[in-house]
Each structure stands twice: as C-alpha cells, then as structure tokens.
Amino acid sequence: APQIRKMLSSGVCTSAVQLPGKVVVVTGANTGIGKETAKELAQRGARVYLACRDVEKGELVAKEIQTTTGNQQVLVRKLDLSDTKSIRAFAKGFLAEEKHLHILINNAGVMMCPYSKTADGFEMHIGVNHLGHFLLTHLLLEKLKESAPSRIVNVSSLAHHLGRIHFHNLQGEKFYNAGLAYCHSKLANILFTQELARRLKGSGVTTYSVHPGTVQSELVRHSSFMRWMWWLFSFFIKTPQQGAQTSLHCALTEGLEILSGNHFSDCHVTWVSAQARNETIARRLWDVSCDLLGLPMD
Numbered sequence: 001a002p003q004i005r006k007m008l009s010s011g012v013c014t015s016a017v018q019l020p021g022k023v024v025v026v027t028g029a030n031t032g033i034g035k036e037t038a039k040e041l042a043q044r045g046a047r048v049y050l051a052c053r054d055v056e057k058g059e060l061v062a063k064e065i066q067t068t069t070g071n072q073q074v075l076v077r078k079l080d081l082s083d084t085k086s087i088r089a090f091a092k093g094f095l096a097e098e099k100h101l102h103i104l105i106n107n108a109g110v111m112m113c114p115y116s117k118t119a120d121g122f123e124m125h126i127g128v129n130h131l132g133h134f135l136l137t138h139l140l141l142e143k144l145k146e147s148a149p150s151r152i153v154n155v156s157s158l159a160h161h162l163g164r165i166h167f168h169n170l171q172g173e174k175f176y177n178a179g180l181a182y183c184h185s186k187l188a189n190i191l192f193t194q195e196l197a198r199r200l201k202g203s204g205v206t207t208y209s210v211h212p213g214t215v216q217s218e219l220v221r222h223s224s225f226m227r228w229m230w231w232l233f234s235f236f237i238k239t240p241q242q243g244a245q246t247s248l249h250c251a252l253t254e255g256l257e258i259l260s261g262n263h264f265s266d267c268h269v270t271w272v273s274a275q276a277r278n279e280t281i282a283r284r285l286w287d288v289s290c291d292l293l294g295l296p297m298d
C-alpha cells in the first residue's frame with residue numbers, strides 16, 4: 001500500500017525559496033490541505049494569516065504550527081466565506097494591519113452539502129467556493145499589485161470536468177444535485193483563474209488553479225458514501241501534506257510567471273475541460289459574479 005500511495009501521489013514541490021518578510025493568506029487553513037500549506041509557508045519564514053471561519057480551531061492550529069516551525073508569525077483571523085459581511089470585515093482588518101500581501105491561497109471549500117444558501121442568498125457551493133473567493137480576491141487585489149511580484153492560487157479540482165456554468169440556474173433553484181453543484185463551483189474556480197490572469201497581465205500578479213489530488217481530509221464530511229470510499233481506500237489516497245504540494249509549487253516555484261492562468265496537478269500543468277477553456281463563459285461569469293456581489297464591472 002505505501003508503494004501504491006507513493007505512485008499515486010507524485011508531484012513534490014522542490015522549490016527552495018524561503019519567505020522571510022513575505023506575507024501570506026491561506027483560507028480554510030485550520031485543517032486538511034490548507035493547514036499543511038500554511039505550515040510549509042510558515043516553515044519557510046513567511047508571516048502567515050490563517051483565514052478561518054472557526055477562530056478557536058484556527059488558534060489551536062496556529063499554536064501547533066508555531067511550535068513545529070518555530071515561526072511565531074502565524075496569525076488567525078475570522079473569515080466566513082458564506083457571508084460577504086465577514087469577507088469584507090476580514091479584508092478591511094487585513095488591509096489596515098498589513099502593508100503587503102505576496103501570496104493569497106484561496107483554498108477553503110465545501111463539497112456535497114445539502115441544498116442551503118449563504119447569508120447573501122447564494123447556493124452554498126458556488127457561494128463559498130467561487131463567489132466568496134472572488135470577492136476576497138477583489139478586495140485584496142490592490143495590495144497584491146502593490147506587493148508584486150505576487151501570486152494567487154485557487155484550489156480547484158479534477159471534478160471540474162463534470163461542471164457546467166448554468167447561468168439560468170446559478171443558484172440551483174431550478175434543479176440541484178449536491179455532487180454536481182460542487183463540480184460547477186470548481187469549474188468556476190478555473191474560469192476565474194483564467195480571466196483573472198488575462199486581466200492581470202503586466203501587473204506582476206500571477207494566478208494559478210490547482211487540482212490537489214485525491215486527499216484524505218474532512219472534505220467528504222457531508223457524504224457518508226464518500227466518507228466510506230475515503231476510509232476504504234485510505235491507504236492509497238494522498239495525505240494532506242502530499243495534497244498541499246501543488247499549491248506550494250504554484251505559490252513558490254521560480255519562473256512560473258509565464259504560466260499564469262494555467263491549471264496544475266501533481267506540480268505540472270495539466271489539461272482542463274473544454275468548458276474551462278471557454279473565454280466567453282469566463283468573461284460572462286466574471287460579469288455575473290461582479291453583478292451578484294455589487295462590484296464594478298471593470
């Protein structure tokens with residue numbers, strides 16, 4: 001089993017880049033892939049903000065990272081991506097206390113939750129996974145530009161292959177399937193990354209989307225079938241530390257700027273679905289997202 005797991009979990013971030021003086025935000029950093037990503041960035045000397053909806057869980061993890069890495073600059077701030085007020089409050093606080101932002105890792109995510117809505121009435125998957133991160137990125141973009149060279153990593157999924165952007169049913173009100181809702185939101189992550197890359201050309205800010213692999217984590221919490229699958233095959237799927245490698249590769253590896261907008265898996269550029277390469281859909285999703293969030297369509 002360890003050999004098979006090793007085979008299935010290829011892709012290791014080999015960058016030796018150190019991060020003293022650099023500032024990083026990781027969303028959903030209190031567990032799973034986000035926690036391991038934050039730990040490695042702290043190990044390399046960055047000041048790391050754990051942006052978590054549960055501050056108590058975040059504080060426990062911050063202590064653990066401080067102890068294991070010896071880096072005391074690991075800070076927890078409240079961020080609930082299912083509430084635009086919380087996102088705005090996080091951004092306001094961050095912009096007031098930090099002069100720079102060098103790396104933003106949009107990692108948090110929900111999968112297969114029963115039909116529910118965010119505080120602002122968005123369907124939960126599209127609301128948290130796409131719109132929440134879309135708003136957060138917009139609010140932090142000037143800071144990222146001022147701190148260039150800087151990077152944005154959007155954690156998407158192989159599951160985007162099953163995704164479609166149904167503009168007439170973006171909030172799942174006409175029909176809803178929890179599995180597909182997740183896939184749609186992960187497709188939105190890739191479309192956002194590509195459109196963002198086009199708009200940021202020449203700014204010194206680059207962006208990448210990532211499939212972390214199939215990873216042992218709490219993501220399957222809403223589906224007993226998925227929990228059972230993950231348990232049954234637990235010897236073969238990636239550990240969270242292995243799952244963090246592609247996010248780390250995109251955040252750290254030197255010379256990656258030329259690949260801005262690309263999708264990565266196992267630390268390599270990988271192909272995406274035809275939908276995910278459609279510039280018209282990407283532009284329309286951008287405009288619709290701005291409209292829903294009350295952002296100017298620039």
Ligand SMILES: NC(=O)C1=CN([C@@H]2O[C@H](COP(=O)(O)OP(=O)(O)OC[C@H]3O[C@@H](n4cnc5c(N)ncnc54)[C@H](OP(=O)(O)O)[C@@H]3O)[C@@H](O)[C@H]2O)C=CC1
Pocket residue numbers: 027028029030031032033034051052053054057079080081082107108109110111128155156157158211212213214215216217218219220
């Ligand atoms: N695990 C896998 O096999 C795969 C994972 N991914 C992606 O990787 C990313 C990380 O997932 P993973 O580590 O596996 O899953 P986990 O469930 O272990 O971690 C998800 C994180 O997101 C946070 N989160 C959920 N909802 C919100 C919210 N409303 N506001 C703020 N934070 C929130 C969770 O916080 P809390 O603990 O409070 O719930 C948690 O910290 C996700 O984007 C996922 O889609 C992609 C492909 C495969």
Ligand SMILES: CC1=C(/C=C/C(C)=C/C=C/C(C)=C/C=O)C(C)(C)CCC1
Pocket residue numbers: 156157158159213214229230233236237
């Ligand atoms: C079929 C199969 C597997 C593959 C599961 C996959 C490919 C899951 C993908 C999940 C994603 C992409 C989730 C989040 O985004 C396992 C569990 C390895 C074990 C062997 C049987």
